Amino acid sequence: MIALVDCNNFFASCERVFRPNLVSKPVVVLSNNDGCVIARSNEAKALGVKMGAPAFKSERFFARNGVHVFSSNFALYGDMSKRVMDTLRPEADDMEVYSIDEAFMVFEGPAAEERARALRLKVEMWTGIPVSIGLAPTKTLAKIATRIAKKMPEMNGVFALRSPADINRALQRCDVADIWGVGHRSALKLKSFGITNALKLALADPGWVRRHLSVTGVRLQKELNGTVCSPVNDVAPRKKNIRTARSFGAEVKSLAGLKESVGTFAVNCAMKLRGEGSCCASVTVFVSTNPFKPQATQYHGARTIKLDVPTNDNLEIVAAAMRALSEVFRSDCTYKKAGVLVGDIVPSNQVQLGIFDSVDRSKRGTLMKSIDTINAQMGRDKVRLAVQGFDRKWRLKQERLSPCYTTRFADILTIRV
DNA sequence: TCTGGGGTCCTAGGACCC
């Protein structure tokens, strides 16, 4: 059986672990820049708070209804995720971390459901995070099982789809739009042909599915019928692109101002590359104006620089990013967002060297290692390039940030007894 | 005043090769 372990309202639950007085209170977490709602506790959902709702339109609603609002604290959520995954891993015969709050696990043998129930209690006890677990023969069916586990309180957070009769009943009750892999567009299309629930899709003519939903649809249909097309994958494949992008807390007009942020994003991408043991051969910079100010000049610029020799070196990637930035920059615009994307990624031990290459790569590698070591101990960007600047006018708006309870010594809770 | 960030996969069409 394949189990999908899904943390309930993950970001909201993370905040509540360290604020037990908020249990059973409505809690929401906002996106970067305190922009829109990205996580809601059950109580917040019951009040009608919508996913993606812009926060500034809901301020008064939150105040009136006693909703506790948090800026997103990804240092906290990332660390809590690691704790949950570390708790799950020894219990699985195979495991794939699918996202920050979900993991697929393989349970061999007959006692899958009992193991899942025990695991759920263990995760809650060890980490404070409540999870729901769905079990089924394929990932797609496990997703459906997890939805049922969440919806039906009498299942105590675990639901297994095993017999063909159970599976058929679940598929019949599952709206086609709620299937994993069916998005808004495909749901509309399917419904226009009368395919309204998952059972109808499972029974549809495979040729028809191929024509209208391409091979992804065919795979999805097989998974609904119990044939594994997406196995649980233990080893995370190497990333093909890595991106760092931010909307600015305050809009930026000058090239110098953009350089600070784009330089910082480029360094961030280089760090992520080194963390993966990868190098990139292309660097893309993109900038954009504020789409919510239609009266202002609108502009989306992007420029890609190809590198002769793949690299994960801060200096080289920043240099390429600066060149790209000066080419996309327009002085008649005010910018709200910028980002850096590195692509054409190869393993750093398989880099094809260049005949005219003038960089001493082993020396640079040592330098990057030193910078990473110092910054890991002393704090992010303590050693930085001058172009990254110091005033960070563009930095995020985070007015309701919780402490980094688990990753910063100064933020550790003090408990008085 | 004010609306996130980071990914993957598939297809069609153009350009090019022998």
Added chain:
DNA sequence: TCTGGGGTCCTAGGACCC
């Protein structure tokens, strides 16, 4: 008069996921 068959690589756009 009449003009094939097989392949690769790249890009843009669409769709989807959390």
